[in-house]
Amino acid sequence: MKILIAPDSFKGSLSSVIAANTIEKAIIEALPSADTSTFPMADGGEGTVDAILLSTSGQRIVRMVRDPLDRPIEAGFGWLPDEKTAIIETAAASGLPLLTTHEQNPLHATTYGTGQLLKEALDLGAETIILGLGGSATVDAGVGLFQALGLNVFDENDVLIDRVGGSLQQIHRIDTSALDPRLQRVNVIVASDVTNPLLGPNGAISIFGPQKGVTPDMISPLESGMDHFSSVVIQHTNRNEINTPGSGAAGGIGFLLHSLLNVTFRPGLDLVVELTGLKKLLPAMDLIITGEGKVDGQSLFGKVPVGLGKLAKEYGIPVVAFAGSIGEGIEQLEREGVSVVHPIVTGPMPLEQAMANGEDLLFDATVRLIKTIQL
Known part of the structure; x- marks a missing residue:
């Protein structure tokens, strides 16, 4: 399985680079045969x-x-x-x-x-x-x-x-x-x-x-x-x-x-995709994993998960978006190519606790995702 790992930052918790590396480590642990490529993303802001x-x-x-x-x-x-x-x-x-x-x-x-x-x-x-x-x-x-x-x-x-x-x-x-x-x-x-x-x-x-x-x-x-x-x-x-x-x-x-x-x-994401050459990798991919701190209806307006979803849709590639928190309106993301949104938290917890433990939460969520795919 060829997996493109292309998250945005989880603001206040994880940079896009750390998030991408964390997801890759979890995939390697859960599915050593996977062929992964990391592309930390941004939409014109930090990262x-x-x-x-x-x-x-x-x-x-x-x-x-x-x-x-x-x-x-x-x-x-x-x-x-x-x-x-x-x-x-x-x-x-x-x-x-x-x-x-x-x-x-x-x-x-x-x-x-x-x-x-x-x-x-x-x-x-x-x-x-x-x-x-x-x-x-x-x-x-x-x-x-x-x-x-x-x-x-x-x-x-x-x-x-x-x-x-x-x-x-x-x-x-x-x-x-x-x-x-x-x-x-x-x-x-x-x-x-x-x-x-x-x-x-x-x-x-x-x-x-x-x-x-x-x-x-x-x-x-x-x-x-x-x-x-x-x-x-x-x-x-x-x-x-x-x-x-x-x-x-x-x-x-x-x-x-x-x-x-x-x-x-x-749009910032368009520039990042253009300058990094990411689009050239898409035809060979079986899955794209992305994510950011909060995913909701506002993600439709130029945010990384939806931008990648639109690109992936052209090639029929499923997209999974991890989210530190999920807000209203995520049902609209599916029509833009985001197959599913996964929260990384394991239950109700204070925001400060979730942000402080973002790396561990993202790692564990990725392992759960890969095990689900293996089923």
């Missing part, structure tokens, strides 16, 4: 760089940049020298996992470090930059990112603002004259499955803010600040990208990317 580098001749470049709270941190990005392509995750320098729960501060968190990584990629001679927007700790609309690349922003007294974070109401004028000119020559591809607009009930603040530390009483002032800032940008650029799909991604980074650059938004 995208690892997924691509494991399947290519690329390398990881590590630089000292600033974290969301402007502290020095080492962060890396992927570099494919032959293609002159850089793969950068917003989460690497501006991600929520870099902060403790008590450190989450949407008013001060900045994407400046991500901009520094983009500059490092440009310095290497990048002709294409793939920017994954998942997992940011910020609602600064990408102001910090562009400040690292030469954007200047000013307050109502026309005084230059150094770091604005999510307090976008302070900005009354922007100046793009010092923006790195290489940004207009490089091909920027944004890996994101988010199609939300910038503002409103489906926008950056209302939908994604709470996971970054935005409390209910902060939503209205932050929304007002984002609205104010967008009007400043529209006045400067004569481009209204508020409702452009993806403008609400990563705390509004998508909006400023659309407004200041000519960027292409693509």
Whole structure:
């Protein structure tokens, strides 16, 4: 039996690499004759760089940049020298996992470090930059990112603002004259499955803010600040990208990317599949095992299990998805090629316990699956 092992990360518990290796070890123990291939996956968020580098001749470049709270941190990005392509995750320098729960501060968190990584990629001679927007700790609309690349922003007294974070109401004028000119020559591809607009009930603040530390009483002032800032940008650029799909991604980074650059938004999983050459392996496979932390109806929107299910459906390959937890709507996944969703937990348990024991739970669940198949 030829089995392709291609999980996403189980966020907060297992990286996609560890998850893939765990599943493979369990299969080898339960069915030594199996022919396994591991392909850790990602959808543009955390793990995208690892997924691509494991399947290519690329390398990881590590630089000292600033974290969301402007502290020095080492962060890396992927570099494919032959293609002159850089793969950068917003989460690497501006991600929520870099902060403790008590450190989450949407008013001060900045994407400046991500901009520094983009500059490092440009310095290497990048002709294409793939920017994954998942997992940011910020609602600064990408102001910090562009400040690292030469954007200047000013307050109502026309005084230059150094770091604005999510307090976008302070900005009354922007100046793009010092923006790195290489940004207009490089091909920027944004890996994101988010199609939300910038503002409103489906926008950056209302939908994604709470996971970054935005409390209910902060939503209205932050929304007002984002609205104010967008009007400043529209006045400067004569481009209204508020409702452009993806403008609400990563705390509004998508909006400023659309407004200041000519960027292409693509589903993150499609890019990973394309760059890793995974599709070439599918015709020879008998089974695909994937998974992620939570599988539910939202998995239909660009998540790894459903993306793989759609690909596998073309070849008639069954797909099993492991899940740390299962939510409503999983019955819809079958029509997209996901044959069955298996929980890895063995019974009711606190979330912290499940996440702490994720590796053991996934191993045991895989052994159970293989024994069931052998029946």
